[in-house]
Amino acid sequence: MAGLKVRIGDLELKNPVMTASGTFGYGTEYSDFMDLGRLGGIFVKGTTLEPRQGNDYPRMAETPSGMLNSVGLQNKGVDYFVDHLYPQIKDYDTHMIVNVSGSTIEDYVACAEKLANLDKMPAIELNISCPNVKEGGMAFGTSCQSAAEVTREVRKVFPKTLIVKLSPNVTDITEIARAVEDEGADAVSLVNTFLGMAIDVESRSPKLSTITGGLSGPCIKPIAVRMVWQVYHAVRIPIIGMGGICNWQDAIEFILAGSTAIQVGTYNFIDPAATVKIVDGIEAYLQRHHIASVDELVGQINYL
């Protein structure tokens, strides 16, 4: 059997296929469709210190080969997560990783501290890239200084694997990646959604209540692959790549661009069992190409 194991910080993943936060609920939503234990990891819904109701309806607009969303981090807060959701999901045979978001550095730190105490929470993903909240979120991820500061402060209280999720809505994503690497991030995940907008031409109204929202799906894939490739050449820490992955070919493309692992996001909505098909597809690819371990493919582009 081909080697699918990969390592992200202190985390050993059984395979490089994980799910993107905000597209996979808490995993339980998908248990009818697949064996969650086949995944390398599950990144659960963005969690904040206090409960949030999220943005008003409508929060979603379909766009060519993708969708815009402006959910706005609707969640019941970290205490509810710790008391009610974590007990339900902690024994899944995969890594459960919480995506942590906030409006202030203090929020991020307090949230990370509460999660650091959970035995079966080996990592967190710091969300400094949500485009759909008025304060915080993406604001932290669009300047090197604030990205560095939030990473530094969370690093002080979270000794386990710290992944920082980067925003593509920046001039140079490699600068941000370097800034968080310098402050002790164990890995970076990229990309979050692209800030976008859609207008209904009949009503002449924006399609989202928030006017702008985050664009995801296959339409962003070439840009995401490019950003992964740039970051791969800028940092030494592992990259978790994402952006429009629908099948094993997309996953391999991200790995070749420099991703050690990948996340499947929006496509889970269309095929809820897509992730397991991708795991099988990667394994078959490795066998067909006589590659012993998926690790050997990371960043291995044959340039023309």
Add this chain to the structure above:
Amino acid sequence: MKVSDFTIRSNTRLNDRNYLLKVTPAGNEPLPEMYPGQFVQIRVDNSPQVFLRRPISINYIDHQQNEIWLLIQRVGEGTAKISDLSAGETMNLLFPLGSSFSLPDQKGNFLLIGGGVGTAPLLFLGKKMREKGLEPEFLLGGRSEKDILQRDDFEHLGTLYCTTEDGSLGEKGFVTQHTILQKKRYDFIFTCGPKPMMVAVARYAKQNGISCEASLENLMACGFGACLCCIEKTIRGNVCACTEGPVFNINELTWLD
């Protein structure tokens, strides 16, 4: 919930933009138990314009034929592609999704009010009520006679009242203007259709102390509670219309606040 391929047994055009598709599991496996108000998510492939599945309510379950009936209104490119499918072709369904209408335990006066293609789940609800020995009545509205779909099927299950905006069938006007609402006292109203119609029905029900459930058609991406896009504002806060609904008791909604 599961994901399966279905074979299209027939596709009948009901009027200028509505189609009735009867589909059966491609592997001939028997259909699971499904309830009125629940819906399916239809996958539409091979178009960059249509990325997401299309949520369509269950119109009817014919267990003898092992068929799900789906009423498709051709609105955009997704529903156009679905309504272009022919007998023998396949479609991929995610099903059954969502909550269902409450089936009353006791006899009473039940009115099922639908508008346009929103009448779809009321046929299945009427059938389930009949099976329980209840006597559903139907009040269906549309712009014109041709917009009142499946009249024979509804009449087969109970008394049918109609309103049309042009007066071509039944009483002229909107469903909430039908004289039966003044003449008869109902115990429970079930409604599905355009939101302005459902809000008017909810207002009538509330003013007259009648229990009422409404089936919502919020825009959604996943259909099973993962994306949090289809939220409805309720007295409990924002909830997913796909998992906590699509059927809500109107007392839970904030429409009339």
